[in-house]
Every structure is written in structure tokens, then in C-alpha cells.
Amino acid sequence: MRDVAIIGVGATKFGELWNKSFRSLGIEAGMKAIEDANLSGDEIDGLFIGNMSAGRFINQQHVDALIADYSGMVTNHIPATRVEAGGASGGVAFREAVMAVASGIHNTVMVGGAEKMTDLDDASINSVMDATADAEWEAGMGITLASNYAMIARRMIHDHIATREEIAAVSVNSHFHGALNPGAQFRKAVPIETVLKSGAVATPLGMFDCAPISDGAAAIILCPLEEAKKHTDSYVKVSAVAQASDTLALFQRDCITEFKATQAAAARAYEMAGITARDINVAEIHDDYTVAGIMAMQDLGIYKTGEAGKAFLNEETHFDAGNVAVNTSGGLKARGYPIGAAGVAQIVELTEQLRNSAEVRQVKDAKYGLAQSAGGNGSAVTVSILEVI
Amino acid sequence: MRDVAIIGVGATKFGELWNKSFRSLGIEAGMKAIEDANLSGDEIDGLFIGNMSAGRFINQQHVDALIADYSGMVTNHIPATRVEAGGASGGVAFREAVMAVASGIHNTVMVGGAEKMTDLDDASINSVMDATADAEWEAGMGITLASNYAMIARRMIHDHIATREEIAAVSVNSHFHGALNPGAQFRKAVPIETVLKSGAVATPLGMFDCAPISDGAAAIILCPLEEAKKHTDSYVKVSAVAQASDTLALFQRDCITEFKATQAAAARAYEMAGITARDINVAEIHDDYTVAGIMAMQDLGIYKTGEAGKAFLNEETHFDAGNVAVNTSGGLKARGYPIGAAGVAQIVELTEQLRNSAEVRQVKDAKYGLAQSAGGNGSAVTVSILEVI
Numbered sequence: 062m063r064d065v066a067i068i069g070v071g072a073t074k075f076g077e078l079w080n081k082s083f084r085s086l087g088i089e090a091g092m093k094a095i096e097d098a099n100l101s102g103d104e105i106d107g108l109f110i111g112n113m114s115a116g117r118f119i120n121q122q123h124v125d126a127l128i129a130d131y132s133g134m135v136t137n138h139i140p141a142t143r144v145e146a147g148g149a150s151g152g153v154a155f156r157e158a159v160m161a162v163a164s165g166i167h168n169t170v171m172v173g174g175a176e177k178m179t180d181l182d183d184a185s186i187n188s189v190m191d192a193t194a195d196a197e198w199e200a201g202m203g204i205t206l207a208s209n210y211a212m213i214a215r216r217m218i219h220d221h222i223a224t225r226e227e228i229a230a231v232s233v234n235s236h237f238h239g240a241l242n243p244g245a246q247f248r249k250a251v252p253i254e255t256v257l258k259s260g261a262v263a264t265p266l267g268m269f270d271c272a273p274i275s276d277g278a279a280a281i282i283l284c285p286l287e288e289a290k291k292h293t294d295s296y297v298k299v300s301a302v303a304q305a306s307d308t309l310a311l312f313q314r315d316c317i318t319e320f321k322a323t324q325a326a327a328a329r330a331y332e333m334a335g336i337t338a339r340d341i342n343v344a345e346i347h348d349d350y351t352v353a354g355i356m357a358m359q360d361l362g363i364y365k366t367g368e369a370g371k372a373f374l375n376e377e378t379h380f381d382a383g384n385v386a387v388n389t390s391g392g393l394k395a396r397g398y399p400i401g402a403a404g405v406a407q408i409v410e411l412t413e414q415l416r417n418s419a420e421v422r423q424v425k426d427a428k429y430g431l432a433q434s435a436g437g438n439g440s441a442v443t444v445s446i447l448e449v450i
Numbered sequence: 451m452r453d454v455a456i457i458g459v460g461a462t463k464f465g466e467l468w469n470k471s472f473r474s475l476g477i478e479a480g481m482k483a484i485e486d487a488n489l490s491g492d493e494i495d496g497l498f499i500g501n502m503s504a505g506r507f508i509n510q511q512h513v514d515a516l517i518a519d520y521s522g523m524v525t526n527h528i529p530a531t532r533v534e535a536g537g538a539s540g541g542v543a544f545r546e547a548v549m550a551v552a553s554g555i556h557n558t559v560m561v562g563g564a565e566k567m568t569d570l571d572d573a574s575i576n577s578v579m580d581a582t583a584d585a586e587w588e589a590g591m592g593i594t595l596a597s598n599y600a601m602i603a604r605r606m607i608h609d610h611i612a613t614r615e616e617i618a619a620v621s622v623n624s625h626f627h628g629a630l631n632p633g634a635q636f637r638k639a640v641p642i643e644t645v646l647k648s649g650a651v652a653t654p655l656g657m658f659d660c661a662p663i664s665d666g667a668a669a670i671i672l673c674p675l676e677e678a679k680k681h682t683d684s685y686v687k688v689s690a691v692a693q694a695s696d697t698l699a700l701f702q703r704d705c706i707t708e709f710k711a712t713q714a715a716a717a718r719a720y721e722m723a724g725i726t727a728r729d730i731n732v733a734e735i736h737d738d739y740t741v742a743g744i745m746a747m748q749d750l751g752i753y754k755t756g757e758a759g760k761a762f763l764n765e766e767t768h769f770d771a772g773n774v775a776v777n778t779s780g781g782l783k784a785r786g787y788p789i790g791a792a793g794v795a796q797i798v799e800l801t802e803q804l805r806n807s808a809e810v811r812q813v814k815d816a817k818y819g820l821a822q823s824a825g826g827n828g829s830a831v832t833v834s835i836l837e838v839i
Binding site: 062067129143146161165200305326440 | 473516518524527528534537556581691710829
């Protein structure tokens with residue numbers, strides 16, 4: 062197996078981008094990444110796309126070919142592959158691309174993540190998102206992702222794993238960083254009272270506990286590590302790409318305050334990278350709901366059960382706190398959550414941090430970055446580790 | 451890069467399976483493949499699923515986790531990945547799985563393809579399928595996949611590449627073989643008059659020029675070639691997995707009577723396998739429309755332009771004709787076309803042929819098998835080559 066490096070990244074601004082189409086977003090992110098990698102498009106020999114449901118959001122299947130086509134890469138008839146794993150679509154696309162280069166079958170590839178959600182009305186959007194729950198045993202009975210996470214939050218509070226305030230602090234942390242990221246959907250820090258008093262979505266979770274509906278795209282260029290220097294001095298090594306699954310329905314699990322898929326993927330990732338949770342300096346985690354952020358930090362082994370919420374509340378997760386910096390991009394909550402783009406955008410942020418190009422939100426001397434991306438209620442999770450060498 | 455082998459295959463019967471669910475079909479095919487490979491489910495460390503649109507057909511995204519869950523493989527939290535490339539979804543899933551084993555990141559993996567289409571009404575089904583055409587410039591204007599293929603057929607007849615009868619003969623060939631395959635949706639040979647006189651879909655193409663709407667699933671088990679003997683004596687080597695893209699919209703191409711994506715994927719596959727088109731003994735090709743079958747045989751280089759139609763009409767493509775046997779499974783036309791399963795089922799058929807377990811439709815002494823799977827109007831094409839060693 063060959064080692065793989067990231068040699069370029071790019072992302073659009075995330076937000077309600079009424080005047081941009083799915084295809085224009087994909088191209089914008091891709092062109093930025095190509096330019097960042099000092100490549101021309103015809104040096105790329107493969108394309109991997111994370112996209113959750115263009116089939117339902119914009120009535121377009123087969124977006125693999127669409128993006129190859131509109132980015133001009135179709136002139137070389139390069140293979141283009143779309144993967145979907147609910148909210149983990151981008152994380153899975155990244156892993157597929159790394160395996161393709163590691164195998165030697167591909168050499169220089171682009172990973173893109175894109176979603177255009179705001180062309181539908183809110184009810185239809187939520188119906189698509191809830192289709193990542195079990196259609197027969199959950200969604201078909203009226204369960205939504207939000208209500209599942211609300212049950213998790215209630216159990217977490219009941220079991221003294223986190224207080225309501227600690228759960229809310231995950232949102233405060235993401236908004237704090239979102240204010241520092243020019244590409245974020247919400248560029249405003251919010252006090253904890255705003256989160257606690259926000260309109261109910263599924264109690265105890267309110268509007269500010271939930272990531273927004275967004276449009277956006279992100280892209281990454283990969284090549285074999287040994288060729289990275291030819292293209293750029295500021296490359297980053299991909300030290301691990303791990304993935305795990307769990308039951309689709311929440312009720313089928315023994316415990317709902319932890320995600321076994323995150324735990325399994327993290328264990329595989331640490332082993333692959335030859336490190337432990339203690340080595341991580343900066344982490345991008347899947348905070349589609351605040352409570353998921355608490356679970357992620359505990360399931361990744363970065364904090365013990367009962368400790369993650371305190372860390373968020375005490376602002377130990379800030380980029381400049383000297384601990385593990387969490388969601389310096391603004392996370393899904395404040396940077397925005399164009400579903401298929403989210404997992405790719407996490408890698409973009411980690412790359413910026415590890416090569417010291419994160420500007421006002423730069424984490425000092427970060428060597429290891431970790432991204433955790435989740436689909437459904439933790440039914441599919443990817444954990445990737447990047448490393449400065 | 452490690453060499454990869456197929457050690458087990460399985461498929462459900464294809465058809466209008468009113469009494470079976472998406473999940474039950476997936477499990478049936480998977481269990482057959484596991485049994486065929488003499489494995490237990492917990493020896494599998496990865497799952498790759500080809501599925502076009504469960505999100506629209508059965509309101510279920512995230513079928514990667516669903517299948518891992520319902521097959522029991524979720525107990526080991528194995529990575530499960532869904533890929534989509536329109537009609538090529540199964541072919542692309544197979545390629546992703548081969549790369550995963552070749553890279554060394556995975557060892558023993560299952561590739562599944564599944565689609566449950568008949569839960570929707572016909573108009574809705576066609577709307578999903580036409581979403582593989584360009585939503586903005588084709589489908590949005592009223593173009594369908596069938597009408598695009600009808601234009602291709604007209605041009606082909608006009609340019610004397612094939613006659614109407616030769617195009618119809620592709621269907622006759624598939625039905626001839628479907629009658630010999632117990633798992634086929636249509637087990638009845640048809641005379642050419644039946645095809646020519648069938649009700650118009652998009653003239654000149656009639657009902658018998660078009661693959662049916664189907665439910666079904668297929669599965670394959672892969673492992674490193676060097677470990678194959680541990681499991682079975684009748685394994686098959688994967689000698690090439692290639693893929694290529696083309697413009698999503700047909701009108702953007704210089705020529706519509708050939709698919710450049712098939713040509714590009716075939717050239718890459720022959721190079722990877724170290725063979726030429728002359729070495730192929732048995733081929734499974736993507737005959738979602740009869741005219742696509744003519745194009746496939748020519749674009750693969752097995753026949754020269756203008757010759758493929760004659761071969762079908764003269765029955766040179768029959769399993770026992772001593773030439774390249776084509777669609778011995780019954781092809782998409784007669785075996786059936788559950789979209790995401792089609793590309794995987796092609797590999798199942800080739801494996802049966804190469805290991806001499808194809809019973810009454812057995813091709814004699816086949817060494818090389820080729821599968822060609824296409825999405826949209828040839829916007830994504832995979833070409834895989836299997837080999838007896």
C-alpha cells in the first residue's frame with residue numbers, strides 16, 4: 062500500500078446560495094483545489110464525489126458524470142464515482158479516493174463533496190434527511206433524526222453524562238469559530254442563552270442545537286506521498302482512513318449515549334496511524350446536533366465519558382486554548398451543513414490548520430488532525446487522521 | 451497492488467417480486483455468496499453496495515448501513531459503502547471493492563447490488579431513471595433515456611451501421627439465453643417478429659427493445675488472489691477493473707453512435723489485463739436498450755463498426771456458437787434490470803461461466819470474461835475482465 066498525501070484543497074462559502082446551482086458550486090470548489098495544488102485539470106485521473114441526494118434535492122442522479130462533465134475533466138474520460146452514506150457521504154468519498162491512490166490504480170485524484178439543498182421547501186428537505194433513518198421501523202412511524210437525537214440528549218442528561226448547558230456549549234463553540242471563518246454560513250458568536258432559549262425542535266433540543274440547511278461544495282486533491290513534493294511544499298500526509306457501521310435504527314442498540322461506529326472507526330484509525338487519542342491536536346467533528354458533538358469527543362477517546370461537555374463549557378475546545386481544538390471551521394452548526402460536502406470540508410479545514418494557513422483561527426504547532434463524519438444516527442462513521450511530516 | 455480474486459457469487463431471481471422487500475433481497479443474495487465462498491459472515495471486513503436510488507424507489511437513503519445491519523455484519527461494525535453511477539452503479543461498486551482489497555486496506559469484502567423498483571408506479575419509476583440524464587438540459591426539457599436511444603438507433607440505421615432487424619436481434623439473443631437461466635425474469639425465447647412488432651416506446655424502438663423494470667439483488671465475495679485457494683478451488687482472478695466518464699447530455703458529443711466512455715474504459719481494461727479484444731470468450735454487456743448492445747460490442751473492439759448487428763442476427767453470439775458468447779445470463783433485457791444489481795449480476799454470470807457452473811448455457815473452455823456496465827446514455831461506463839488461472 063502506498064502512502065497518500067493531500068496537495069490541494071478548496072471550498073465555496075457555505076450558506077443559502079440561491080443564485081448558485083449544484084454544478085456551479087462543484088466547479089468552484091474543484092477549481093480552487095486544482096489551483097491550490099498547482100495542477101492543471103488534465104493531470105487528474107479520478108474523481109470521487111460525496112453527495113447525499115441530488116436525486117431528490119435537484120432531481121439529478123448520476124452527479125459523478127455531471128461533475129466530471131462540467132469541470133471539463135470529461136475530455137480525458139476519467140472515472141468519476143459518487144458515494145453516499147447519509148451525512149458521512151463526504152467522509153466515505155475521501156476514504157474511497159485514498160484507497161484508489163493507495164492501491165496504485167489511481168494516481169492524482171480529486172475528492173469533491175457537494176449538496177444543493179435549498180431548491181426544495183423545508184418539509185421536503187427534512188423528508189430527505191429523515192430517509193437516512195430506518196424507513197420501515199423509524200421514519201415510517203414518524204421518527205425523525207432530530208427526535209432520535211432529542212432522546213439521546215434526554216438520556217445523557219438523565220445519566221449525568223452532560224448537562225443541558227454543556228450540550229448547548231457545543232453550539233457556542235462552533236459559532237465562536239464560525240465567526241472567524243470567512244467561508245462560514247453563520248459568522249456570529251452566540252452566548253449560551255441564545256442556544257438555551259431558541260425555539261424547540263425536539264425538546265430539549267432547540268433551533269440552535271441543530272445544524273442548518275445549506276448549499277456548498279468542497280474539494281481535495283490527493284496524490285502518492287512520494288510525489289507530493291513535486292507539486293507543493295505544503296502537503297499533508299493521510300495517516301489513516303477508517304470507517305465503521307452500526308444498526309440503522311437507534312432502538313436496536315444496547316446504549317444510545319455512545320456511537321459504537323465512532324468507537325470502532327477511531328480504534329481502527331489510531332491503529333492505522335500508529336498513534337493514540339492523546340496525540341490529536343485539532344479535530345473536526347460531526348455536530349449536526351449539539352449532542353452528537355459531546356458523543357463524538359467521548360467516543361473518539363479524546364475525553365472520558367462525562368468530561369466532554371465540561372470541556373466545551375469551559376472553552377477548552379477553542380483554537381487558542383492549548384488543548385485539542387474542536388471545529389475550528391465553525392463545524393456543521395456554524396460553517397454550515399451541505400450534507401455531501403460536510404465530510405470533505407472537514408478535511409479542507411484540517412489541511413489549512415496543519416499547513417498553517419488557517420489565518421485568524423490558526424491552531425499553534427498542530428501535528429495531527431482528526432475528522433469524524435457520521436451518517437444517520439451514527440449508522441456509518443468515518444474517522445480520518447492527517448499528519449504533518 | 452495486490453491481485454484480487456472472486457471466491458463466491460450469488461443472486462436472487464430477478465422479476466416483479468411483489469412479496470419481497472429491498473432488505474430481504476439484499477440478504478438473500480449476500481447469504482448465497484457467503485455460502486458459495488465457504489465463509490462465515492464475520493470473516494468479511496467490508497461491504498460495497500451498488501444502488502441507484504433507494505432514496506426515491508423506497509424512500510430509504512443510507513442503504514449501506516441498512517444492508518450491513520440486516521445481514522448481521524453490523525456486529526463487527528464493518529465499513530459499508532454505497533456507490534451510485536446510474537445504470538453503472540453495480541459495476542462501479544465492484545471496482546471500488548477491488549481497489550479496496552488491492553490497496554491492502556481491506557481483505558475479504560462483499561460487493562452487493564440491489565434495487566427494488568416495483569414499489570412505485572411506472573411514471574414515477576421512469577422519472578427516477580430519466581434523472582440519470584442531464585436534469586437541466588435534457589430531462590427538464592422532456593428528453594428521456596428511451597428517446598435518446600431512439601435517436602441513436604435512427605442515426606445508426608441512417609449511417610448503415612446496423613439495420614432495424616440487426617438492432618432487434620440483440621433482444622432475440624438475450625431472450626434466447628434468458629430461457630436457459632432459471633434466475634431470469636423472462637424465460638422465453640422470442641422470434642425477431644415479436645421485437646419488430648412490439649408496441650412503440652420511442653420509434654424505432656419498441657417494448658421488446660427495452661429492458662424491463664425489475665426487483666433483484668446480486669452479490670460477490672472478493673479476497674486477495676494469494677488467499678483464494680484457502681477458501682475454494684473454483685476461484686476466478688480479477689484481471690482488470692476500468693471505468694470512464696462522458697458528457698451527461700447526449701447532444702454535447704461529436705458522435706452519438708459510439709460511446710467514448712466504453713472505448714476509453716475498454717482500452718484501460720485491456721491494458722491492465724495485458725490482453726486484447728480478441729482474447730475475450732464471453733461478454734456480459736449493458737443492453738438496457740437493444741441499440742446499446744450493438745454499440746457495446748463495437749466500442750469494446752470485439753466487432754468492427756457495422757459488424758456487431760450481423761453477429762447478433764446470425765446468432766454468432768449464442769453460448770454454443772464458438773465465438774464470443776454475449777449475455778448468456780439473458781442480459782438486462784431478459785434476465786431483468788434491477789438497476790443497481792445489474793453490474794454485479796454480470797460478474798456473477800461471468801464467474802459461473804469461467805468456473806464451469808453455468809449448466810445448460812455453459813460456454814466451452816472460456817478463459818477470459820468481460821463485463822461492460824453503463825450509466826445514463828453512456829455517461830459512466832465500467833469494463834471489468836475476469837480470468838481463469
